[in-house]
Amino acid sequence: MALPLDVLEKSVNQKLSLLLKDGRFIDGKLTGYDEYMNMVLDDVEETYEETKRRLGTIILRGNNVVSISLM
């Protein structure tokens, strides 16, 4: 069985696409995470209602995340 945190572990240094509770999409490379699914992402691009922003490196709070797509 694939535990969610094990799948996240295997995704380190991979590109992910995240959907946040407020409807934002975050695309970036996972460089770290913790047990609360707080994440560190590099080369981030945020998409919100048709508008894109380049964000570089971000720390993302896990409790805002709806889903994490592996790419």
Add this chain to the structure above:
Amino acid sequence: MALPLDVLEKSVNQKLSLLLKDGRFIDGKLTGYDEYMNMVLDDVEETYEETKRRLGTIILRGNNVVSISLM
């Protein structure tokens, strides 16, 4: 009696249809979960207000889930 996590355990490798708090539907094959009902799903199709997206493999945060339908 059918404990919720035991029913989830028996659903591994089965197709599920999930309703999320924001009204999204997620259809996919369950490949893993944890005690918080975080889930790993494969072959995911998301439906949101008539629009469908293919998402491949996702990690879904349990606290966004309203209901999980066994299929």
Add this chain to the structure above:
Amino acid sequence: MALPLDVLEKSVNQKLSLLLKDGRFIDGKLTGYDEYMNMVLDDVEETYEETKRRLGTIILRGNNVVSISLM
């Protein structure tokens, strides 16, 4: 005194009608539950804004539940 979880225990294999926080109604037979009031329900019919859906067996997250009516 009737403890809430004891009343739920006595309702196993009975039909229940649940009101969820988003206004959905869930009617079905309780087949299991846990200490967080997560529930497993069979023969489920969901009613949401005049629309009914047959859902079969579902796992319902307790934190979305407002009230549980015994029938």
Add this chain to the structure above:
Amino acid sequence: MALPLDVLEKSVNQKLSLLLKDGRFIDGKLTGYDEYMNMVLDDVEETYEETKRRLGTIILRGNNVVSISLM
């Protein structure tokens, strides 16, 4: 001093009127409760935006309750 749970204890078998977070009013006789203020109520009448429903016996989740009026 009147501890909230002690006041609830003394209200067992009394009629209560509850206001929920979504604006519903629940009138019924308290038959039980737990430490989270989950409650069991009998002879319940729900009032929501001018509409009344008879609900019989319900289990009410404490985290949806705003206030409990003793009658």
Add this chain to the structure above:
Amino acid sequence: MALPLDVLEKSVNQKLSLLLKDGRFIDGKLTGYDEYMNMVLDDVEETYEETKRRLGTIILRGNNVVSISLM
């Protein structure tokens, strides 16, 4: 320094005016409270969007409270 729960302790048998998260105002005499700031209030008057209701004695859930004004 004035600890919040110590200030509440000194307010027992005093009149308070509370603002709730949904915009309601609750005026009443504090007769008890617990560590979660659940409160018991007597002689309660609720004001909500220009409408006043007399509620007598209520138990108020602390997690709905924004602020407590001493009078």
Add this chain to the structure above:
Amino acid sequence: MALPLDVLEKSVNQKLSLLLKDGRFIDGKLTGYDEYMNMVLDDVEETYEETKRRLGTIILRGNNVVSISLM
């Protein structure tokens, strides 16, 4: 490094301006706080959508606070 609670400790008897989750601004003198950032404030003025209210002494629940500005 400046720990948030240490900065709050140094702000006792100082004027603060708080922004709450519902958009209210609270200006007052901090007289106490606890580990949850519940606060006691004196000489409080609340501003909400252009309307000001004098509130005297209040207990403010920490979980409604977005930010605390030192003045």
Add this chain to the structure above:
Amino acid sequence: MALPLDVLEKSVNQKLSLLLKDGRFIDGKLTGYDEYMNMVLDDVEETYEETKRRLGTIILRGNNVVSISLM
């Protein structure tokens, strides 16, 4: 792997740009934080729906934060 709190630790005395749940942006220099991601920020400028405010030093509650951009 880059743990989120380690990345925050390395950002002390650096400029950060934060997105809050209510859509506010907070730009400032991080001077401290705690395990809940509560933060102390200096030289803060808040941007909310085209309006900017200078806030000086603030304590920011971690549970309002969506993302923290390193600059």
